[in-house]
Amino acid sequence: MANFLISRLLYTVLVLFGVSVAVFFLIRIGGDPSALFLPPEASLEEIERFRALMGFDRTLVVQYFDFLGRAVQGDFGMSLRYNQPAMQLVLDRMPATLQLGGAALLLSLIISLPLAIIAAAKRDSIFDRASLLISIIGQSFPAFWLAIMLILLFSENLRLLPPSGRGTWAHLVMPAIVLATYSTAIITRLLRSSMIEALSSDYVRTARGKGVRESTIILSHALRNAAIPTLTVIGLQVGALLGGAVITEEVFAYPGVGRLAIQAIANRDFTVVQAFVLLMAALIVMINLLVDLSYGFLDPRLRKRK
Amino acid sequence: MTSTFKRCLLAATLGVSIPALMATAGIAQEGSTIIVAQGVDAYSMDPAKHSNFPTANILFQLYDGLVTQDENGEIVPALATEWSNPDELTWRFKLRQGVKFHNGEDFNAEAVKASFDRALNPDFKAPYFSRISHIKAVEVVDEYTVDFKTEKPFPTMLLSLYEASFPALIVPPKYAAENDGASIAAKPIGTGPYKFVEWLKDEHVVLEANPDYWGGKPAIEKVVFRPIAETRTRIAELTSGGVDIVVDVPPEDMASLDGGDTKIVTVSSDSLYFLSFDTTRDTPLKDKRVRQAINHAIDVDAIQQALLNGMGTRTALTLPTNGFAYDSSWQPYEYSPEKAKALLAEAGYPDGFEIPFISRKGRYMKDAEIVEATAGFLSKVGIKANIQYLEAGVWGQISEQKGREGIAFPGWSGRDPQLVWAPLLTTGQYQSYYSNPELDELLQAGASTIDTEARKEIYKRLRTCQ
Numbered sequence: 001m002a003n004f005l006i007s008r009l010l011y012t013v014l015v016l017f018g019v020s021v022a023v024f025f026l027i028r029i030g031g032d033p034s035a036l037f038l039p040p041e042a043s044l045e046e047i048e049r050f051r052a053l054m055g056f057d058r059t060l061v062v063q064y065f066d067f068l069g070r071a072v073q074g075d076f077g078m079s080l081r082y083n084q085p086a087m088q089l090v091l092d093r094m095p096a097t098l099q100l101g102g103a104a105l106l107l108s109l110i111i112s113l114p115l116a117i118i119a120a121a122k123r124d125s126i127f128d129r130a131s132l133l134i135s136i137i138g139q140s141f142p143a144f145w146l147a148i149m150l151i152l153l154f155s156e157n158l159r160l161l162p163p164s165g166r167g168t169w170a171h172l173v174m175p176a177i178v179l180a181t182y183s184t185a186i187i188t189r190l191l192r193s194s195m196i197e198a199l200s201s202d203y204v205r206t207a208r209g210k211g212v213r214e215s216t217i218i219l220s221h222a223l224r225n226a227a228i229p230t231l232t233v234i235g236l237q238v239g240a241l242l243g244g245a246v247i248t249e250e251v252f253a254y255p256g257v258g259r260l261a262i263q264a265i266a267n268r269d270f271t272v273v274q275a276f277v278l279l280m281a282a283l284i285v286m287i288n289l290l291v292d293l294s295y296g297f298l299d300p301r302l303r304k305r306k
Numbered sequence: 307m308t309s310t311f312k313r314c315l316l317a318a319t320l321g322v323s324i325p326a327l328m329a330t331a332g333i334a335q336e337g338s339t340i341i342v343a344q345g346v347d348a349y350s351m352d353p354a355k356h357s358n359f360p361t362a363n364i365l366f367q368l369y370d371g372l373v374t375q376d377e378n379g380e381i382v383p384a385l386a387t388e389w390s391n392p393d394e395l396t397w398r399f400k401l402r403q404g405v406k407f408h409n410g411e412d413f414n415a416e417a418v419k420a421s422f423d424r425a426l427n428p429d430f431k432a433p434y435f436s437r438i439s440h441i442k443a444v445e446v447v448d449e450y451t452v453d454f455k456t457e458k459p460f461p462t463m464l465l466s467l468y469e470a471s472f473p474a475l476i477v478p479p480k481y482a483a484e485n486d487g488a489s490i491a492a493k494p495i496g497t498g499p500y501k502f503v504e505w506l507k508d509e510h511v512v513l514e515a516n517p518d519y520w521g522g523k524p525a526i527e528k529v530v531f532r533p534i535a536e537t538r539t540r541i542a543e544l545t546s547g548g549v550d551i552v553v554d555v556p557p558e559d560m561a562s563l564d565g566g567d568t569k570i571v572t573v574s575s576d577s578l579y580f581l582s583f584d585t586t587r588d589t590p591l592k593d594k595r596v597r598q599a600i601n602h603a604i605d606v607d608a609i610q611q612a613l614l615n616g617m618g619t620r621t622a623l624t625l626p627t628n629g630f631a632y633d634s635s636w637q638p639y640e641y642s643p644e645k646a647k648a649l650l651a652e653a654g655y656p657d658g659f660e661i662p663f664i665s666r667k668g669r670y671m672k673d674a675e676i677v678e679a680t681a682g683f684l685s686k687v688g689i690k691a692n693i694q695y696l697e698a699g700v701w702g703q704i705s706e707q708k709g710r711e712g713i714a715f716p717g718w719s720g721r722d723p724q725l726v727w728a729p730l731l732t733t734g735q736y737q738s739y740y741s742n743p744e745l746d747e748l749l750q751a752g753a754s755t756i757d758t759e760a761r762k763e764i765y766k767r768l769r770t771c772q
Contacts, residue, residue, distance in 0.1 A: 031699025
C-alpha cells in the first residue's frame with residue numbers, strides 16, 4: 001500500500017510537470033499580450049518598455065524556469081489584469097464552483113443511479129426505454145444551447161428562476177441542470193450496461209438458484225460488481241464538473257473558476273490560466289487517486305494484490 | 307478627382323464611428339437602485355492599474371479627473387475649474403475648492419501632484435502610462451493651483467486628463483500609498499458622485515450616493531454593476547427585470563428591445579472602423595487609383611444598414627465627427643462599382659487581383675461580418691480578398707514586425723488627429739503603412755503647437771497634400 005502511494009505521488013509530480021510545460025508554452029503560442037494592455041496609439045518603444053517591465057522580453061525557456069522555480073514555492077505570479085496573486089484569484093472562486101459542481105453531481109446521481117438500476121433489472125421496460133432516451137438526449141445536447149433554452153423558458157417566459165448570478169438556491173437550479181445533463185447520461189448508460197452484465201453472470205444465477213431475494217441480488221451482488229467501472233466514470237465526471245463548467249458558468253454569469261479561466265484565456269492573462277490549469281490538473285489527479293483507492297474497498301481481490 | 311485629403315488618408319474606406327449601445331428598462335424613481343449589467347467584472351479599483359472600459363465605467367462613478375466631457379463630447383471642468391497656458395509648455399489648472407475625498411482627505415494641489423507622480427513612476431507599471439507620459443512634471447503653485455509641465459507642446463493634454471485616460475483620475479495621496487497600493491485597489495476612495503460599498507468578485511460591485519458630492523447629491527441612491535458575459539443572458543436579465551441597464555446590445559436585438567418596458571439608448575463614441583492599406587510593399591495597393599477603386603467598390607451604407615442596424619455615423623475620414631478637426635464639408639466616397647472598375651482598368655488591373663485581408667474576430671462589434679461583406683463587395687469588381695482572422699496576440703506580433711500585408715481592419719479609437727492619424731500615417735511609425743513627406747511635416751506641425759485654431763488650419767491644409 002505504501003509503495004503504491006509513493007509511486008502514485010511520483011506519478012502526480014510527473015503529470016503536473018508535464019501539464020506545466022504544456023500550458024506554459026501553449027498559451028504563449030498565441031503571442032505576447034503586451035500590446036493588448038496598451039492604448040491603440042502606443043508606440044513601439046512603449047510596447048517594448050511594457051514588455052521589459054513584465055519580463056516578456058526574456059526567452060521562453062528562461063521565463064519557464066523562472067515560473068517553475070516560483071510555482072514550486074507556491075508563487076504563481078501576479079495576474080496581468082487583476083494585479084493580484086493569480087492562484088488567489090482561482091482559489092477565491094473555488095467555493096462557488098465546488099457548490100455548483102456538488103449540486104450537479106448530486107442531481108445526476110439522484111437521477112442516474114435509480115434509473116440505471118431499474119432499467120437493468122427491468123430490461124426493455126418503459127424505464128429501460130426512458131433511460132436510453134435520457135442517455136441519448138443528455139449526451140447530444142450542447143450545454144450552451146440547453147442553457148439558453150432554459151433561460152428563455154424559466155426566466156424570460158415563466159419568470160420562475162433568475163437567469164444569472166449566485167446567492168440563493170434558485171440561482172443554482174439551471175446551471176446545475178445543464179451541468180448534470182451530460183454526467184447523468186453517461187453514468188446512466190454505463191451503470192445500466194455494467195448491471196446487465198453483472199446480472200447475467202454465473203454468481204447471480206447461483207444466487208438466484210439459492211433463492212436469494214431479487215432485491216438483494218440487484219443491490220448487493222450485482223451493484224457492487226457494477227460499481228467499479230461506474231466509479232471510474234464518476235471520478236472523471238467530478239473532474240469535468242469542476243474544470244469543465246466553463247461554458248455553463250459563462251452563460252449563467254456564475255462567479256466560478258471556469259468563468260475566470262475563460263476570461264483569462266481571452267485576455268491572455270497567462271499567470272491566471274497557468275494557476276487554473278495546474279490546480280485543476282492536481283485536483284483531477286487526486287480524484288483519480290481516490291477512485292483507485294476505493295477499488296480496494298469494493299473488491300477484496302484488488303486489495304490483496306496490492 | 308482632384309487631390310484630396312482622402313487620398314492621403316489611406317484609411318478612409320469604411321469610416322464609420324460606432325456608438326456605444328445600451329438598453330434600459332423602466333427605472334424606479336424613488337428609493338432608487340439601478341443595476342447595470344456589463345460583459346466583464348472590474349479588474350481593479352485602482353484607476354491607474356487597468357486598461358479596460360467596463361472597469362472604467364465603474365471607476366468614473368468613484369473618481370474624478372481634472373476635466374470631464376459633457377454629452378456632446380466637449381471637455382468641461384471637473385476637479386479643475388479653469389485652465390490656461392502661461393506658455394506652450396505649461397498648463398495651469400485652478401482647482402475646485404472645498405472638495406474632500408470619501409475618507410475625509412482634502413483634495414488640493416498636493417493630491418493632484420501625488421496622483422500623477424504615482425502613475426508616472428515607471429515602477430508603478432500603469433498600463434495607460436503612454437496617455438500621460440508627455441507630462442514631465444506636476445508642480446504645486448499654491449494650494450489650489452497646479453502647473454503641468456511638458457517637454458514638447460502637448461496639444462492633446464485635455465484629452466489626456468479627462469477620465470478616459472485612466473491614470474488621470476485623482477486619488478487620495480495618503481490612502482493610495484497604504485499597503486503599497488493594495489488598499490485602493492480593493493476599496494476605492496475618490497471624490498466622485500458615488501462611494502464604494504462592496505465588491506464581490508465576478509458577482510457585483512455596489513456603490514452608494516455620495517451626499518457631499520461637489521456636483522450635488524446624485525438622484526439615484528444605489529448603483530450595482532453586475533458582470534454578465536453572455537449577451538442572451540444579459541438580455542434575459544433585462545426583460546425579466548433582474549437588471550435595469552444592459553450594455554453592448556447586438557444590433558439585431560435593437561428592434562425587439564426598443565418598445566414596451568425597455569428602450570434603446572445610443573451614445574456616440576470615438577470608435578473608428580476603417581480599412582488600412584499596406585503601401586510599403588509591392589502590391590497593387592501602391593497605386594492610388596487602386597485604393598480609390600476600393601473606396602468606390604464598397605457600399606458602406608448598405609453594410610451599416612444590414613449589419614449595424616443603421617448605427618454609427620459614416621465619416622469621410624478616420625475621425626469622429628465631433629472631433630475638433632473634423633470638417634463636415636468632407637464627403638465620403640460614393641458607392642460606384644463602375645467607377646471602381648474604371649479606376650482598376652486605368653491602373654492596369656482590368657481583371658482585378660488577389661490580396662490578403664486580415665482582421666481579428668470578435669474584437670469589435672460585428673467585425674467579422676463587416677470584413678466578409680467588404681470582401682463580397684470587392685469580389686464584384688474583381689478583387690479577391692483572402693480573409694484571414696488572427697488571434698489578438700498574433701495580431702500584435704505581426705503588427706510589431708510591420709507585417710500587416712494587404713488590407714487590414716485594425717479598429718481604432720481616438721478623437722484627435724494626433725491620436726489617430728499620427729500613429730497610422732507618419733512615416734516610420736510602427737502601425738503606419740504609408741509614407742508621404744508632406745503629410746509627415748503637417749502632422750508634425752499639428753503636434754507642435756497647443757493653439758487649437760492653428761491646429762485646425764494645419765489639419766485643413768492636410769486636405770491638399772498630394
